[in-house]
Amino acid sequence: SRISTKQLLLNAEKGGYAIGAFNVYNLEGVEAVVAAAEAENSPAILQIHPSALKQGGVPLVVSCIAAAEQSSVPITVHYDHGTSKSDLLQALEMGFDSVMVDGSHLTLGENILYTKIVSSLAHAKGLLVEAELGRLSGSEDGLTVEEYEARFTDVAQAEGFIDETSIDALAVCIGNVHGKYPPSGPNLKLDLLKDLRALTLKKGVSLVLHGASGLPHELVQECIDLGVRKFNVNTEVRNSYLESLKKSGKDLIQVMSSAKEAMKAVVAEKLHLFGSAGKA
Numbered sequence: 001s002r003i004s005t006k007q008l009l010l011n012a013e014k015g016g017y018a019i020g021a022f023n024v025y026n027l028e029g030v031e032a033v034v035a036a037a038e039a040e041n042s043p044a045i046l047q048i049h050p051s052a053l054k055q056g057g058v059p060l061v062v063s064c065i066a067a068a069e070q071s072s073v074p075i076t077v078h079y080d081h082g083t084s085k086s087d088l089l090q091a092l093e094m095g096f097d098s099v100m101v102d103g104s105h106l107t108l109g110e111n112i113l114y115t116k117i118v119s120s121l122a123h124a125k126g127l128l129v130e131a132e133l134g135r136l137s138g139s140e141d142g143l144t145v146e147e148y149e150a151r152f153t154d155v156a157q158a159e160g161f162i163d164e165t166s167i168d169a170l171a172v173c174i175g176n177v178h179g180k181y182p183p184s185g186p187n188l189k190l191d192l193l194k195d196l197r198a199l200t201l202k203k204g205v206s207l208v209l210h211g212a213s214g215l216p217h218e219l220v221q222e223c224i225d226l227g228v229r230k231f232n233v234n235t236e237v238r239n240s241y242l243e244s245l246k247k248s249g250k251d252l253i254q255v256m257s258s259a260k261e262a263m264k265a266v267v268a269e270k271l272h273l274f275g276s277a278g279k280a
């Protein structure tokens with residue numbers, strides 16, 4: 001069933017768990033996420049990155065919406081990393097339940113202005129708004145942010161940012177990385193997360209952590225305990241699809257169904273890890 005992303009995150013806050021938001025690119029991905037969520041009796045978010053939307057177009061969004069409406073568990077459809085205002089304005093007309101306004105490439109002042117403008121338009125349509133303060137390093141769908149450009153989220157700035165923009169969810173940068181973590185493993189600033197949680201709890205804003213692929217189980221649990229309510233997962237699911245394709249033969253239906261099963265297994269594991277299994 002389709003409910004609002006706001007409600008999903010409120011339920012997660014109440015239950016002390018997190019919602020998995022999984023990037024999808026095609027029908028197999030959509031079906032894999034929904035099948036995993038149904039199998040685990042878990043809520044989940046289908047999210048579409050602008051690059052995926054350019055490729056899949058309206059049919060990709062419509063597939064997500066239909067899959068959400070027909071699922072036996074709560075599913076919502078989210079627009080990920082809206083770095084361009086014109087793309088976001090289009091996304092607002094497409095039927096998404098929530099959007100990420102991503103001004104993390106801008107200066108603080110520009111980010112506030114950009115987020116504030118788009119946030120008010122999205123709110124007028126009843127959509128939940130996520131925004132990012134600070135900047136993640138790493139690589140996603142062709143866009144790479146070097147480590148020296150990465151910035152941690154500043155707590156004092158975050159307070160002003162939330163007040164000015166009226167966002168519902170804040171994506172924070174505490175050492176989390178898009179794509180792979182270095183061989184030494186992730187190095188998350190949990191003290192910073194604790195301070196950000198105190199702030200967002202006070203403001204009624206949900207904490208979001210991008211770059212969840214590659215985070216070990218214990219660390220994910222610590223982040224949930226410290227208040228993270230949405231994890232974005234892309235790389236691990238995408239890689240399971242690609243690995244499956246490499247191993248596949250020539251029967252297209254078989255290729256597609258193996259790829260879907262591979263993604264479903266990864267998603268199901270994440271739903272367990274996030275504590276949302278059994279919470280539908």
Ligand code: G3H
Pocket residue numbers: 083084085086110113114117
């Ligand atoms: O991606 C950048 C935005 O389009 C800038 O928007 O003109 O509201 O600052 P703005």
Ligand code: 13P
Pocket residue numbers: 023080081140177178179180209210211212213214232233234235236
């Ligand atoms: P990963 O690719 O590291 O899982 O990050 C996903 C993400 O943040 C999507 O917005």
Ligand code: ZN
Pocket residue numbers: 081178210211232
């Ligand atoms: Zn992200």
Ligand code: NA
Pocket residue numbers: 177178179180181210211212213214215235
């Ligand atoms: Na990652």
